[in-house]
Amino acid sequence: MMEPISNQDTRLEQLSQSVARMxxxxxxxxxxxxxxxxxxxxxxxxxxxxxxxxxxxxxxxxxxxxxxxxxxxxxxxxxxxxxxxxxxxxxxxxxxxxxxxxLEGKDSFRGLSSNDFWLHSLGVGVASKFLAAELGVPLADREEYFVAGLLHDLGKIPLNREYAMEYSMAMKKAEEENRSLHTMEEEIFGFNHCLVGEMIINKWQLGGLFLNTLRHHHRPADAQGDKRSFISIVSLADFLINTLGIGSAGNPVKNQDILPALIRIHDANMDQSSLYSLQSAVLEEIEKAKIFLQISQ
Structure with a gap:
């Protein structure tokens, strides 16, 4: 295993200051x-x-x-x-x-592509809301899934802005070794984008549900109680959007291993084939929802 490039505490302090300046x-x-x-x-x-x-x-x-x-x-x-x-x-x-x-500005995205990143994020937001509907989440609660999906990878932005060369290396090595980006981040930096995302949510005071989503979206089984189901829907959406190749947040791996565990969390009529059967409907919703991203920008 690689050693982190420099002291983990020093990097966390630098990132904390970077987030504070946002x-x-x-x-x-x-x-x-x-x-x-x-x-x-x-x-x-x-x-x-x-x-x-x-x-x-x-x-x-x-x-x-x-x-x-x-x-x-x-x-x-x-x-x-x-x-x-x-x-x-x-x-x-x-x-x-x-x-x-x-998060706008030419320095916000260096190793990452801004357009690909936000398209991926929009896709996860739309798919999260769509899956929530499929799993019987009440209409009034589904918009929270959209926002959680849109925000889930925010922690990558300060990481790639502050350490563009190292972050590009993490993405390259993840692709070469067919490993997930968040595990490569952990090897290079000593932590991953989930922790940085927490810093942003805390700064903006957006609440515990979004904080827990950014903290656990790669390992939803670690979340507590009722939050686990919410987060796992966002994780399912992330898996689906990566599979469909909609945008990119730098992760080259579809992480097939996480899928059975995510589906078990819901104990519902959702299996791998039924998830894939939603692809065309999700793609159609994403095409419609692109106007949402255009208006937001």
Whole structure:
């Protein structure tokens, strides 16, 4: 086994400082999250906050009038747009836009391809939501799966930004040796992108569900209780998107070994063949959802 290139604690401290320098989520975004996380939240409450942010308001109107929703009559009222989209969809659009804005810039992606990374992330988000529906998750809860899938690999961005040469080497060796990227990260750095993702979630105060997803999405069996099922759906989605070759977050391995364990977690009518049978439907949803990523950017 390779020795980490330099002291693990030193690298973690450098990454901690790098994450600390990242922009915080905007005041508008924090208010949106506060409203959406309140059981008494209403579309009117959300509309009042969004109306004060012309850029976000424009994104909401673009989304509701996009081909994704295929409405017969254009919507010009922000209030009606929020009502049609629903609180969770608007929250997730706002959060996606905020995350992409915080991570934009030519130095954010060096060893990784920005377009491939976000396409992979979008694919995992869409597939997570789709699988959640297949496994009987209530409609109101499915948007959380989309965001978790979209965010699951965020920790790779500071790693590849701060250590571009080493990260490129990790990706190359993972491909040459047909091994997963996160295990190669552990050999080279002494830790992997899951730990760095936790730092970002903590900085942005996005809550325990997303934190646990970023922490355990490669080993969902390690998660506690009810979180295990949620995380394993995101892991199933990650497996499916890697299999389909949609975008890339640098991982050359489809990790077939994890699939039976993920399916067992759900104890549902889901096996390898039924997972693969969803491919065409997932691909269709991803094509439609690309407008979501375009609007967020």
């Amino acid at each position: 922009p915080s989520l905007s005041v508008t975004m924090m208010k949106v999250l506060e409203i959406c996380n309140s059981p008494e939240a209403s579309p009117d409450d959300l509309n009042r906050v969004i109306s004060l942010d012309p850029v976000l308001a424009g994104k909401v109107l673009r989304l509701v009038n996009s081909a994704y929703y295929s409405l017969r009559t254009p919507v010009q009222s922000l209030t009606r747009a929020v009502m049609l989209l629903g609180i969770n969809t608007v929250k997730n659009l706002a959060l996606s836009a905020a995350v992409l804005k915080c």
